[in-house]
Amino acid sequence: MIIIKTTSDSHKAIKLIANTLLNKRYAACVNILPRIRSKYIWEGRIVESRESALLIKTVAKMEKKVYTTIKKLHNYDVPEITTIETSNVDTDYLNWVEGSLKNKSKKERVKK
Numbered sequence: 001m002i003i004i005k006t007t008s009d010s011h012k013a014i015k016l017i018a019n020t021l022l023n024k025r026y027a028a029c030v031n032i033l034p035r036i037r038s039k040y041i042w043e044g045r046i047v048e049s050r051e052s053a054l055l056i057k058t059v060a061k062m063e064k065k066v067y068t069t070i071k072k073l074h075n076y077d078v079p080e081i082t083t084i085e086t087s088n089v090d091t092d093y094l095n096w097v098e099g100s101l102k103n104k105s106k107k108e109r110v111k112k
Contacts, residue, residue, distance in 0.1 A: 003084040004056040028100035031055040
């Protein structure tokens, strides 16, 4: 399992990214951490902004799809997209993550 992190100052972009990743089954879970304060250098100046962070739980084989989706839907020119490797994950949780990323069942596709 890996965790991919991104941040944005747009609630609309955060919701769109999270929902798209879940609907496409690229992620099993997305935590949204609201109202964080970020300080960074942009165009030579120190900038401070309020953002939300996404912690995206997925597996390594989905990493490229998650990155592509974030870049496509993000409101920043250069979004933070980082992968956090996990060294130890509870077996039951890992099984749930992997099971959640499988293709939708025929029954689920019909409901949509």
